[in-house]
Amino acid sequence: MKRFFILVISCSVLSGCITGKDPLMWFWEHGFKMSDKEREVYRTCRKEASKFYNGETQGELWAEFARNCRKEKGY
Numbered sequence: 001m002k003r004f005f006i007l008v009i010s011c012s013v014l015s016g017c018i019t020g021k022d023p024l025m026w027f028w029e030h031g032f033k034m035s036d037k038e039r040e041v042y043r044t045c046r047k048e049a050s051k052f053y054n055g056e057t058q059g060e061l062w063a064e065f066a067r068n069c070r071k072e073k074g075y
Contacts, residue, residue, distance in 0.1 A: 038075055045069035 034042075045066045049055075053062040 041070060041073045041075050045073070 048069055049062045049066040053065060055062045
């Protein structure tokens with residue numbers, strides 16, 4: 001009897017996720033929404049990081065530079 005309730009609850013949870021009412025499903029379909037200003041900061045910091053570091057060979061340094069740049073600009 002206990003297994004039956006677990007099965008029913010599991011099915012209801014899974015069906016809820018599949019219908020798209022779940023926030024995770026919405027995120028999967030629509031992606032991360034950010035303001036135009038925030039998008040511009042990310043774009044600018046990526047460009048600045050690429051001037052100093054190659055993302056393929058120096059990925060950790062590139063990521064650290066971009067992260068620090070975003071922190072300085074408030075994101």
